């Protein structure tokens with residue numbers, strides 16, 4: 236057993252038992268961050284804060300929400316929105332955060348792609364990030380079912396139906412997921428469980444994993460510079476703060492994180508109070524009605540690009556393209572054959588590839604919402620094909636990339 | 640090296656706004672038919688040329704025109720001939736109490752309604768006298784004098800007993816103009832009136848049965864049960880509802896919902912009623928919103944100052 240002495244202070248008492256000073260060093264003050272990074276590296280913290288907002292507001296909503304097909308809509312739109320003091324605030328915070336979190340995730344992902352932060356030892360950061368993306372998507376989808384409005388019901392119907400389409404023909408699987416032939420009580424209860432228990436647990440575990448994967452490779456920097464963290468941190472600790480290429484996570488980078496978080500929260504709360512409709516779709520304020528199909532059924536904006544990859548093709552090809560879109564981002568570290576972990580602007584063809592992919596996904600997003608008719612369905616088809624071609628081309632264009 | 644952050648920030652904001660514009664304003668402009676407001680002018684109806692005399696109007700309403708055979712005018716001590724459920728059984732819907740009709744409805748609309756209900760209400764696709772399909776409200780064919788004068792007298796009477804137009808309340812506007820067809824559960828409103836808090840379950844159930852009976856007649860009359868409007872202010876929005884009540888046919892061609900013929904002011908009050916039902920906390924939201932914004936801006940300023948202080952030694 237370890238040797239314990241009489242504590243001289245509370246801190247000392249804890250230190251002997253939990254090594255809090257050591258932990259503090261490892262996690263914060265001697266967790267070294269390169270100095271040449273910009274505000275895009277604060278997006279991870281912005282995501283963590285947004286997740287905290289989701290968790291807290293979700294806990295408050297959970298106190299009044301009723302997962303029953305006859306009461307869910309009422310418990311959300313009457314009890315929470317009217318009866319409970321500031322219930323509306325929690326709902327707006329939760330709804331807006333659920334939408335904005337995806338905006339930030341996309342910014343975070345494209346930052347990673349732009350700076351090549353998924354290779355040279357950072358593959359696991361990327362993979363754990365993609366696992367977070369997948370679980371977040373499932374979390375958002377399951378949450379969208381809960382108010383049991385028209386869009387909950389019909390989006391639930393259309394998306395679960397995907398498995399029964401074309402050559403897949405897995406009607407049994409669809410029924411198994413729904414627990415019924417159509418979305419009904421069993422469906423609502425299980426998505427409720429997923430949304431408030433299993434998926435949040437998985438997300439918290441994955442955030443832990445994501446942070447752990449950052450430890451050894453450290454975060455990348457905006458110049459693609461290889462930094463000797465050992466040497467630079469010694470310089471810092473010896474007092475040459477200005478000359479060192481690295482800084483402490485806390486308080487050095489954290490103060491910048493907080494500055495970005497402050498600016499982000501101004502934007503976030505503006506949306507919560509004054510511009511919330513994009514996140515709380517009007518159609519979902521009509522109660523679920525299995526006999527009345529809404530004129531337009533579309534998923535939330537952050538799923539539109541992958542929905543549009545499914546739509547313009549014949550059923551079987553559409554399903555294959557959709558499956559492709561779901562896994563392809565995960566494989567990015569292995570499809571990029573270039574050894575250069577530097578900004579896309581210095582990588583020639585890859586730089587073009589990056590901007591094309593970004594623009595293509597925005598086009599897909601827009602077409603995914605518009606009715607699939609006339610010019611829009613043609614644009615959608617072209618954009619979906621372009622998406623597939625871009626990814627197939629990636630290994631070839633990166634293989635020929637000159638070593639920087 | 641030069642600071643790239645402003646440029647990066649501009650790029651991030653530009654792509655975000657572009658995506659927002661595409662999936663929200665642009666997509667919605669493509670998905671929904673845009674209907675301009677007609678400013679409740681009822682330009683398709685003939686102008687009123689005669690000045691009515693209220694006293695003559697009163698005689699007509701209870702006499703030759705027989706309005707009170709179907710409608711109550713409780714304000715003038717004229718009760719309904721039947722209770723709401725029986726009336727719905729007879730006419731399909733309970734004819735509204737006319738006490739404040741003079742203030743709620745547009746005068747041009749009222750004049751046309753009295754002479755030709757199906758025309759004013761824009762339900763001629765459902766009711767065509769030539770095909771033997773009569774509107775349940777019988778048109779007034781005149782009492783022997785000049786019909787336009789008589790109509791003007793009736794309208795003058797209705798206006799003389801009504802509250803002043805500016806005294807129309809949200810509740811009054813909704814219950815009179817929409818309440819006979821639409822329930823608003825969140826305000827306890829049913830088609831036969833507000834559901835009281837009953838002491839015994841038996842009484843409560845008896846009330847519910849009456850509502851169901853009423854709804855049965857109404858469904859038969861309309862072809863479908865008009866929806867509960869509790870959350871419609873959030874699901875449809877103010878512009879849609881306002882232009883919809885102005886002319887339902889402009890949005891849903893062939894719909895059974897009549898053009899109700901309210902004035903612009905009454906329409907505003909109807910909207911206010913629906914906001915109270917489905918967007919109850921809007922005032923609190925704006926007020927809280929302002930305070931939170933002030934708080935967050937102060938937080939951001941402190942965060943900025945802290946960062947500046949910490950980073951002074953790093954350069």
Ligand code: HEM
Nearest residue numbers: 276277278279280282283344347352364365367368454455
């Ligand atoms: C809510 C979910 C997420 C949270 C809370 C989160 C959090 C973080 C944090 C705190 C960092 C370090 C600071 C930074 O570089 O921003 C980071 C880095 C990173 N994250 Fe995430 N992240 C999430 C989702 C994702 C997703 C979906 C991806 C993409 C697949 C991803 C990929 C990365 C990569 C590649 C890095 C390393 C950046 C570098 O080395 O420069 N993360 N994340």
